[in-house]
Amino acid sequence: MNNGYLDMQLLRFTTAGSVDDGKSTLIGRLLYDSKSIFEDQLEAVETASKSRGNEEVNLALLTDGLRAEREQGITIDVAYRYFATPKRKFIIADTPGHIDSTRNMVTGASTADLAVILIDARHGVMEQTIRHSYVAALLAIKQIVVCVNKMDLVDFSQEVFDKIVADYKAMSANLPIGKVDFIPISAKNGDNVVNASTQTPWYTGKPLLEFLETVDINVNSTDPFRMAVQYVIRPISDKFADFRGYAGRIASGVVKVGDKVKVLPSGQTSEVASIWLSDKELQEASQGDSVNICLKDDIDISRGDVLVAGNTTEPEVGQAIAMNICWFRETPLQLGKRYIIRHATQEVQGMFKSIDYKIDINSQEKQTGISQLTMNDIAFVQLKTASPLVFENYHTNKVLGSIIVVDPDTNDTLGAGMIE
Amino acid sequence: MEQTKTHLKELEAESIYILREVAAQFEKPAILFSGGKDSIVVTHLAYKAFYPAKLPFPLVHIDTGHNFVETIQYRDELVKKLGAELIVGSVQESIDTGRVKEESGFNASRNSLQTTTLLDTIEKYKFDACIGGARRDEEKARAKERIFSHRDDFGQWNPKNQRPELWNIFNGRKNIGEHFRVFPISNWTEMDVWQYILQEGIELPSLYYTHTRKVFQRDGQWLAAEDCIKRCPEEVVIEKDVRCRTIGDISCTGLTLSTAHNLEDIIAEIAATRVTERGGRADDKRSETAMEDRKKLGYF
Numbered sequence: 001m002n003n004g005y006l007d008m009q010l011l012r013f014t015t016a017g018s019v020d021d022g023k024s025t026l027i028g029r030l031l032y033d034s035k036s037i038f039e040d041q042l043e044a045v046e047t048a049s050k051s052r053g054n055e056e057v058n059l060a061l062l063t064d065g066l067r068a069e070r071e072q073g074i075t076i077d078v079a080y081r082y083f084a085t086p087k088r089k090f091i092i093a094d095t096p097g098h099i100d101s102t103r104n105m106v107t108g109a110s111t112a113d114l115a116v117i118l119i120d121a122r123h124g125v126m127e128q129t130i131r132h133s134y135v136a137a138l139l140a141i142k143q144i145v146v147c148v149n150k151m152d153l154v155d156f157s158q159e160v161f162d163k164i165v166a167d168y169k170a171m172s173a174n175l176p177i178g179k180v181d182f183i184p185i186s187a188k189n190g191d192n193v194v195n196a197s198t199q200t201p202w203y204t205g206k207p208l209l210e211f212l213e214t215v216d217i218n219v220n221s222t223d224p225f226r227m228a229v230q231y232v233i234r235p236i237s238d239k240f241a242d243f244r245g246y247a248g249r250i251a252s253g254v255v256k257v258g259d260k261v262k263v264l265p266s267g268q269t270s271e272v273a274s275i276w277l278s279d280k281e282l283q284e285a286s287q288g289d290s291v292n293i294c295l296k297d298d299i300d301i302s303r304g305d306v307l308v309a310g311n312t313t314e315p316e317v318g319q320a321i322a323m324n325i326c327w328f329r330e331t332p333l334q335l336g337k338r339y340i341i342r343h344a345t346q347e348v349q350g351m352f353k354s355i356d357y358k359i360d361i362n363s364q365e366k367q368t369g370i371s372q373l374t375m376n377d378i379a380f381v382q383l384k385t386a387s388p389l390v391f392e393n394y395h396t397n398k399v400l401g402s403i404i405v406v407d408p409d410t411n412d413t414l415g416a417g418m419i420e
Numbered sequence: 421m422e423q424t425k426t427h428l429k430e431l432e433a434e435s436i437y438i439l440r441e442v443a444a445q446f447e448k449p450a451i452l453f454s455g456g457k458d459s460i461v462v463t464h465l466a467y468k469a470f471y472p473a474k475l476p477f478p479l480v481h482i483d484t485g486h487n488f489v490e491t492i493q494y495r496d497e498l499v500k501k502l503g504a505e506l507i508v509g510s511v512q513e514s515i516d517t518g519r520v521k522e523e524s525g526f527n528a529s530r531n532s533l534q535t536t537t538l539l540d541t542i543e544k545y546k547f548d549a550c551i552g553g554a555r556r557d558e559e560k561a562r563a564k565e566r567i568f569s570h571r572d573d574f575g576q577w578n579p580k581n582q583r584p585e586l587w588n589i590f591n592g593r594k595n596i597g598e599h600f601r602v603f604p605i606s607n608w609t610e611m612d613v614w615q616y617i618l619q620e621g622i623e624l625p626s627l628y629y630t631h632t633r634k635v636f637q638r639d640g641q642w643l644a645a646e647d648c649i650k651r652c653p654e655e656v657v658i659e660k661d662v663r664c665r666t667i668g669d670i671s672c673t674g675l676t677l678s679t680a681h682n683l684e685d686i687i688a689e690i691a692a693t694r695v696t697e698r699g700g701r702a703d704d705k706r707s708e709t710a711m712e713d714r715k716k717l718g719y720f
Contacts, residue, residue, distance in 0.1 A: 230444055240472045276471070416584070
């Protein structure tokens with residue numbers, strides 16, 4: 001048994017684009033070359049491709065598994081694919097790239113550490129490239145990899161590649177995107193996907209897979225500690241008669257036994273008595289851990305409350321919250337209507353007081369004077385909640401900075417907000 | 421200072437978070453327990469999520485009556501060890517009371533009959549969330565299913581109108597009569613499950629390890645020679661060293677020729693294999709969208 005295999009890191013990334021960009025081919029190649037496609041899956045896809053009259057094996061059929069998708073040749077929403085190399089495990093949130101699927105891109109990007117954006121080398125930077133980059137910026141994805149695909153069709157020309165890089169940089173100058181890297185690839189032939197290509201001697205960077213295996217995804221543990229309480233664990237047993245644990249997943253920072261903590265919104269303070277991960281007592285825990293924390297003092301804490309480090313900056317506590325919102329449904333967002341707002345482990349009623357502006361996702365122009373939003377719209381809005389939320393800017397803390405909007409009539413999820 | 425986490429730690433933390441959301445958001449949740457490795461891992465995660473309190477969920481077993489003896493033994497021991505409540509929904513009872521009609525012929529299986537028994541059990545006990553061990557890497561219809569997956573009051577899944585699921589915010593709101601299926605290990609792969617079983621030292625039914633069994637071959641599949649599967653005369657019974665890669669009802673569980681004695685052997689075997697684990701499941705082979713079609717009606 002190779003112990004290294006148990007010590008892999010996990011990278012979640014999103015890919016947006018259409019079949020025309022060669023996105024399915026790229027994903028297919030990553031899966032196939034990492035032996036994550038099995039023979040029976042490949043056979044099933046080959047058979048299905050043939051019966052649909054496709055000349056080449058249509059790898060989109062691997063993920064487009066629903067009857068309607070297979071019949072109509074469309075992708076309905078986000079598909080999740082998994083593969084692993086000896087270095088890392090990867091989760092791909094694969095989203096369709098057409099114009100009416102902003103909401104799917106937002107969903108896929110919400111859990112991603114990194115975004116892969118494909119550009120067809122023959123066509124260069126397109127409107128949809130801008131859309132994908134905008135969504136990545138909106139969802140605070142810190143790393144973008146632009147794959148300039150179909151390099152084989154432009155004779156692996158450095159000139160073409162350099163022009164696309166320059167165009168992309170010019171286009172994205174006004175977007176608050178993080179780090180961007182560029183890789184010239186041919187997904188079809190495998191150039192610079194898994195192995196470095198001999199066709200691009202002028203390219204000195206890593207092939208895509210190696211890039212994904214080595215890109216820095218460590219989280220910063222100097223961020224202050226925050227944890228929303230999910231559930232209070234109170235065993236009714238003799239052995240643990242007085243046990244009262246606050247269960248949750250740490251949203252940021254590190255917590256240690258003996259740390260001073262504050263409970264929000266109440267403002268009461270206490271000290272960490274013990275930290276549990278199942279039956280093991282820990283001295284400390286950090287961002288991403290699902291733990292169970294006991295405090296020294298017996299204070300009133302319930303689901304929805306937030307534990308924060310006692311000696312640093314605190315999240316905001318309030319009822320008036322400004323945010324970017326993406327609307328998901330045909331039922332429009334209406335000002336003044338009561339919605340259910342879900343935020344971290346809290347649920348409150350809320351209504352939107354104003355739509356400051358709607359954003360044209362292609363030009364980033366702001367349109368004012370808007371009174372309702374419909375499917376795939378992105379806008380900057382003002383929310384008022386019936387009771388206070390403990391929140392932070394989405395770019396500071398994704399857990400305390402995100403909300404979803406639920407329809408009180410149908411219970412459907414209507415929209416998603418990123419707090420500013 | 422920077423922190424790195426391993427994939428198993430990250431997946432475990434996510435699954436524990438999901439299980440705690442179920443306990444917090446629903447009145448009467450239950451774990452659907454099949455005796456297979458995935459539901460065993462889910463039960464182990466639930467133990468970890470609520471320790472030192474007991475499991476806030478009963479284990480529900482939909483029993484086709486065509487089980488491997490080892491599965492039932494394992495189930496009963498686990499329930500005893502955890503001090504958990506066990507609820508059994510019996511497909512035999514559904515047949516006896518005329519709720520469903522048994523299939524006949526050589527490929528007869530009680531697999532699809534389970535749906536009625538499952539929905540009847542949910543109705544009887546008023547479960548509002550049923551936690552399952554399904555994974556997105558298992559089957560294409562599952563690749564797009566939500567972690568909190570809504571079911572209407574007929575128990576049906578509507579794949580084209582699923583609620584968007586963003587970040588770690590799970591919307592479990594529903595109307596009376598509706599329920600949810602929740603899949604805490606959606607993001608795990610078969611390999612992750614085995615590595616986790618090894619890391620945690622989780623005990624499994626002996627069926628997962630190599631053993632000598634009376635088997636016969638049908639359509640390239642090895643199946644157990646038990647009374648509940650009709651054989652034609654040319655299907656000869658022989659003894660082979662086999663193990664189960666997945667465990668379902670006897671009639672649809674394909675056996676793998678294997679000499680894997682322990683978890684390390686199994687992991688090495690899976691790393692080298694070129695066929696998916698559901699490649700051995702007769703129930704999926706009925707059509708290209710067999711899983712989706714069953715799921716729409718309320719299957720697991």
